[in-house]
Amino acid sequence: MHIHVKDLTKRFGGEDAVTGVTFAIEEGKLIGLLGPSGGGKTTILRMLAGLEQPTSGEIYFHGQRVENLLPQKRGIGFVFQNYALFRHMTVANNIAFGLDVQKRPRKETKERVHELLALTGLSGLGERYPHQLSGGQKQRVAFARAIAPEPQLLLLDEPFAAIDAKVRKELRTWLRELINRLGITTIFVTHDQEEAVEVADEIMVIHKGRLEQKGTPWDIYKEPQTPFVAAFIGESNLVEDCSRLKGFERAGGAKAMIRPEFIELFKFGETSLLSALEQGVVRSVFFRGTNWEVEVETGAHRLLAYRSLEKETLQAGDEVGLLIHRLYRFDDRSGSMVENTGKTDPMPIFI
Missing domain, CATH: 2.40.50.140 (Nucleic acid-binding proteins)
Known part of the structure; x- marks a missing residue:
C-alpha cells in the first residue's frame, strides 16, 4: 500500500473534527474524499500534507511513518481551492517555484517547465501573469506547479470549486487523463457527487469526521453500508x-x-x-x-x-x-x- 492511515483523530477546542479514521490507498489510485461541508475532509487532507498535526493516529507513506515529518519532507504536491498562485511571478516562474526551492540546475528546471506547459495545455502562456489567465488556466498552472517536483502524492482541495460549470466539466476529464498518464497517487476533496463519481477510482465518504464507506463509485452506489451513505449518494x-x-x-x-x-x-x-x-x-x-x-x-x-x-x-x-x-x-x-x-x-x- 502506498498510503496507510490508522486511527487518525484531530481535535479542535475539545471537539473532534476527525475521529478514528483508518484507510489504505494503493499506489497510482485517484481517490475522492466526498461528503457534506464541515465533515472533516479538508482536515484529513491537511494532516496527510503535514499542515495539521494529528491529535492521535498514524500516517504511513510506503511503510514510513510520516506524521512527524515536515511537509517539505513528505514528497507531496498540494493544489488549493483558490489556486494560491504568486501574482508577481509569470506562469513559468510559478511552475518552477518548487524546483527552485530544491535548487535544481537551471537547465533542468527550464526543460521541466517547458514539458509541463505542454502537458497541461499551457504552451505559449509561460510569460503571462496570473491576472492575465482564465480560471481554468489558473488551475492548470496550479496543477503544473504541484507536479513539477515529481511528488509521490498529489493532494487537491476542492480543485474545481472556483471554476464555472462548463470549464469544471472539461477539467475533470483533463485531470482524469493527466493522472492516468502520470501515475501519481492522488486524493481530492469534493462535496460534488457527480465530480467524485466521474473522476475517482475509489470514493471515501466522510461524515461528521468519520469514514462511512470506501469503495468504487459503483459499489458505494449499489451497496451502501450505512444509512448516511444510502441517503447521501444519488437521488433517494x-x-x-x-x-x-x-x-x-x-x-x-x-x-x-x-x-x-x-x-x-x-x-x-x-x-x-x-x-x-x-x-x-x-x-x-x-x-x-x-x-x-x-x-x-x-x-x-x-x-x-x-x-x-x-x-x-x-x-x-x-x-x-x-x-x-x-x-x-x-x-x-x-x-x-x-x-x-x-x-x-x-x-x-x-x-
Whole structure:
C-alpha cells in the first residue's frame, strides 16, 4: 500500500473534527474524499500534507511513518481551492517555484517547465501573469506547479470549486487523463457527487469526521453500508415504515431508502403484476434530458421515480401503478437491500 492511515483523530477546542479514521490507498489510485461541508475532509487532507498535526493516529507513506515529518519532507504536491498562485511571478516562474526551492540546475528546471506547459495545455502562456489567465488556466498552472517536483502524492482541495460549470466539466476529464498518464497517487476533496463519481477510482465518504464507506463509485452506489451513505449518494426517497409497502410486508417496521430507478411506473393496462403494485397519482412531471422525473403520491408517501422517454408521457393527475423492485432497509446501526417479494415470474408483461 502506498498510503496507510490508522486511527487518525484531530481535535479542535475539545471537539473532534476527525475521529478514528483508518484507510489504505494503493499506489497510482485517484481517490475522492466526498461528503457534506464541515465533515472533516479538508482536515484529513491537511494532516496527510503535514499542515495539521494529528491529535492521535498514524500516517504511513510506503511503510514510513510520516506524521512527524515536515511537509517539505513528505514528497507531496498540494493544489488549493483558490489556486494560491504568486501574482508577481509569470506562469513559468510559478511552475518552477518548487524546483527552485530544491535548487535544481537551471537547465533542468527550464526543460521541466517547458514539458509541463505542454502537458497541461499551457504552451505559449509561460510569460503571462496570473491576472492575465482564465480560471481554468489558473488551475492548470496550479496543477503544473504541484507536479513539477515529481511528488509521490498529489493532494487537491476542492480543485474545481472556483471554476464555472462548463470549464469544471472539461477539467475533470483533463485531470482524469493527466493522472492516468502520470501515475501519481492522488486524493481530492469534493462535496460534488457527480465530480467524485466521474473522476475517482475509489470514493471515501466522510461524515461528521468519520469514514462511512470506501469503495468504487459503483459499489458505494449499489451497496451502501450505512444509512448516511444510502441517503447521501444519488437521488433517494425516504419512507418511515417500509412494511406498509406491497411486497415488503415482512421487512419489518423499519425506515427505508428507495432510489427513483428502483421504481417502475405503469399506466392502466401496461402490466399484469397488479398484486405487487402500489396505486398512486402523478403530482408533477419534469423533463430531465434522458428521462422524465415523475413525482407520485401514494398513500402517505410522495415518491420520485423515472420514466423512459420511449413510453407514453404521464401528466399531473394521471393514476398510475408503482412497482418498487427493491429498497434499502436500515436502522441506526446497519442496513441491507431488500427485494420485493410480491413480484412473480415472468417479469412485467407489456401489452
